[in-house]
Each structure stands twice: as structure tokens, then as C-alpha cells.
Amino acid sequence: MTRFAAGILAAVLALAAQAGAPKVKIERGEACVAPVAEMRRDHMKMLFHQRDRTLRQGVRAPRFSLKGCVDCHASEKTGSVLGQDGFCSSCHEYAAVKIDCFECHTPQRAVRTAGKP
Amino acid sequence: MNPERRQLLAWGAAAAAGAMLAPGLRLVELAQARSPEEAASKLQRWGLLIDIAKCGECDACVTACHEENGVTSRGRPTTDPQWIRKVSLADRQTGYVQTLPLMCQHCEHPPCVDVCPTGASFKRADGIVLVDKHTCIGCRYCVMACPYAARSFVHEATSGQKPDVPRGKGTVESCTLCVHRVDRGDTPACVVACNRDGGRAMAFGDLNDKGGVLYQRLRDEPSSQIRADLALNTGVRYQGL
Numbered sequence: 001m002t003r004f005a006a007g008i009l010a011a012v013l014a015l016a017a018q019a020g021a022p023k024v025k026i027e028r029g030e031a032c033v034a035p036v037a038e039m040r041r042d043h044m045k046m047l048f049h050q051r052d053r054t055l056r057q058g059v060r061a062p063r064f065s066l067k068g069c070v071d072c073h074a075s076e077k078t079g080s081v082l083g084q085d086g087f088c089s090s091c092h093e094y095a096a097v098k099i100d101c102f103e104c105h106t107p108q109r110a111v112r113t114a115g116k117p
Numbered sequence: 118m119n120p121e122r123r124q125l126l127a128w129g130a131a132a133a134a135g136a137m138l139a140p141g142l143r144l145v146e147l148a149q150a151r152s153p154e155e156a157a158s159k160l161q162r163w164g165l166l167i168d169i170a171k172c173g174e175c176d177a178c179v180t181a182c183h184e185e186n187g188v189t190s191r192g193r194p195t196t197d198p199q200w201i202r203k204v205s206l207a208d209r210q211t212g213y214v215q216t217l218p219l220m221c222q223h224c225e226h227p228p229c230v231d232v233c234p235t236g237a238s239f240k241r242a243d244g245i246v247l248v249d250k251h252t253c254i255g256c257r258y259c260v261m262a263c264p265y266a267a268r269s270f271v272h273e274a275t276s277g278q279k280p281d282v283p284r285g286k287g288t289v290e291s292c293t294l295c296v297h298r299v300d301r302g303d304t305p306a307c308v309v310a311c312n313r314d315g316g317r318a319m320a321f322g323d324l325n326d327k328g329g330v331l332y333q334r335l336r337d338e339p340s341s342q343i344r345a346d347l348a349l350n351t352g353v354r355y356q357g358l
Contacts, residue, residue, distance in 0.1 A: 051251060052251075053156075055247065055249050055251070056239070056241070056249070057156035057157060057241075057242070058151075058156055058157030058241060058242075058243070058296070058300055059153070059154060059155070059156050060153040060300050060301075061153050061154045062153060067280050067281075070280070103274075103275075103285040103286065104250060104275070104278065104283035104284055104285035104288075105278070105280075105283040106277075106278045106279070106280050106283070108280075110280040
């Protein structure tokens with residue numbers, strides 16, 4: 001009986017949580033660079049680590065590259081990870097996180113150009 | 118110690134020396150391309166050699182640099198960032214004018230690194246001098262310390278950045294030797310443009326690579342450093358100065 005009540009409670013809580021939760025749109029790619037639970041919790045650590053390794057040591061392993069996140073996660077419509085339903089911004093707005101990365105980094109997916117030097 | 122044991126120790130030492138030698142030998146190959154997972158190595162020292170006799174009245178290098186790096190002008194010469202510029206040198210006596218491209222000289226002993234209070238201004242293992250904009254606080258000490266006036270402060274909000282070259286207001290920037298291109302085995306944009314549209318005055322290479330063109334030309338032909346008196350040992354060398 002208690003177990004049944006707890007089950008209902010959990011379900012209600014889950015529903016309640018879902019009502020306000022951000023809708024994260026996934027438009028490209030099969031899977032992320034790490035399991036989703038890990039990405040949700042630790043993506044900032046991965047990015048900071050990658051950032052220092054790339055700048056200081058010149059290691060350009062593609063896995064946790066910010067360019068890579070943008071390439072996969074930019075919206076098909078706007079080409080960006082920011083904006084109303086933007087991948088990074090929708091979630092951060094909900095969680096009241098403010099990042100300055102896109103003051104410098106382009107939030108737009110790279111447009112492939114041919115014949116550039 | 119019995120002789121057998123001594124022999125064993127000798128073999129051990131030989132084996133250890135061999136192990137040291139093997140990676141040492143591999144280092145020679147490293148002078149070529151590097152995989153993205155591999156860190157920049159101090160066995161290399163990237164640099165430029167610029168033959169001023171061949172540098173004419175064009176600015177192909179400047180245009181190409183600013184296009185490659187998304188450095189846009191707002192028509193405000195005093196505050197617009199500049200990664201590379203053409204400098205004219207006139208002989209007052211004879212009136213003879215030479216022009217040359219000037220950019221970060223990628224010093225071995227960079228004054229900009231010495232004065233940086235946060236460690237944002239740094240030299241990579243392979244000699245490329247960079248600003249880590251993540252830790253740059255925009256104090257501009259480095260701008261003042263650089264004898265070549267090669268660094269710029271970003272005074273205004275940026276837009277339309279290139280994915281490979283993030284840049285933003287409030288930080289200092291300068292020539293990166295197109296580090297994003299060099300890391301994938303390409304040549305800096307200025308050098309490509311000079312050899313395609315300009316006077317073929319610029320060459321890029323590894324100053325340490327004894328088999329490389331740059332090393333050989335510097336060994337066999339006269340060349341100079343700008344402000345060699347400062348003993349900064351620049352990675353950018355000039356001929357015909």
C-alpha cells in the first residue's frame with residue numbers, strides 16, 4: 001500500500017516537473033558525445049577542460065569541442081544554439097544560467113565553404 | 118659483484134638507452150603532421166621568412182588575414198583591431214621606399230608574456246605566442262609591452278565571428294600564426310595569399326626542421342630580425358631589410 005502511494009507520488013512529481021521543464025530539441029546526430037545523464041550534469045566541466053587543453057597545448061580532439069556541440073545542436077531553422085528554442089539557451093534560461101561563451105564563439109553552425117585558402 | 122650480474126646490468130643499461138632512443142627517433146617524424154589528439158611539441162618552432170625585395174605595393178596578406186580571422190573594420194583606424202599591417206620604410210637620404218608586412222613576431226622571449234598579470238598571454242610549446250581570451254582581463258599591458266605594436270584591443274562588440282576564431286569585446290588579440298590552420302597541417306592565410314596573389318615574398322615553416330626550407334634558407338642566406346637589439350629571438354625573420 002505504501003509502495004503504491006509512493007509510486008503515485010513519484011508519477012505526480014514527474015508530471016509536475018515536466019510541465020515547466022524546458023523542451024530540449026535534438027535535431028541532428030544519433031547520440032551525444034557522452035551518455036545524456038552525464039552530459040546534463042557535466043557538460044560545463046568537459047567544455048572547460050577541452051578549452052584549456054586546446055588553447056594551451058594545441059590538442060584539438062573533436063569529442064568535447066564547443067564547435068562540435070554547435071555543429072550538432074544548432075537548430076535546423078535558425079542554424080543557432082541560441083534564441084527562443086535554441087538548444088543551449090532554452091535549458092539555461094530555465095536553470096537561470098548565464099554564459100558568456102557566445103560573446104566570442106559563434107552560436108551558428110559552420111557553413112561549409114569550398115575553395116577558401 | 119660477480120661478472121654475470123655485471124653483464125646483466127650492462128644489458129639493462131643498454132636496453133634503457135635503447136628505450137630512450139626509440140621515442141627520440143620518433144620525434145623526428147613529429148616535425149611533419151600532428152594528430153588532433155597530440156599536443157604541440159617544443160621540437161618545432163613555427164615561423165615566417167619574409168623577403169622584402171619581393172614585397173610590393175599590395176595588401177593581399179592583410180586582406181586574407183582579416184578575412185580568415187573574421188577581423189572586420191568599422192572604419193575607425195584608431196580603434197579597429199589589426200592583426201597584420203603593411204609598413205613603409207623610406208630612406209630619408211635617397212627617398213627609397215620599401216614595404217613589409219608586420220605582425221606578431223612570435224618571440225622566443227615575448228615581453229607580452231612577461232607583463233601579463235593573469236597568464237593569459239602565453240607561448241605555446243611550438244613557439245606560437247597567443248592570448249588565452251578566456252583568462253584575458255583586457256588590461257592591455259601586453260599591448261604596451263610589445264615593441265612591434267602587434268597587439269590590438271577589441272573595443273567594440275563583435276559579430277559574425279568565424280567558428281575557428283572566436284573573438285569578443287574587452288580582450289586583446291593578435292596574429293595567431295593561424296594556429297587553427299597550422300594545427301591541421303595548413304599554412305597561415307597571409308602566406309597562402311602572398312604566394313597566390315602577391316609577390317611570393319612570404320614563407321612559413323619550422324625553424325627547427327633541418328630538412329625544411331625555412332631552416333635551410335636561414336642557414337644559407339642572410340636574414341635579420343626586426344629590433345634584433347632586444348634579443349627577443351623572433352620567429353618571424355626578414356630578408357632584404
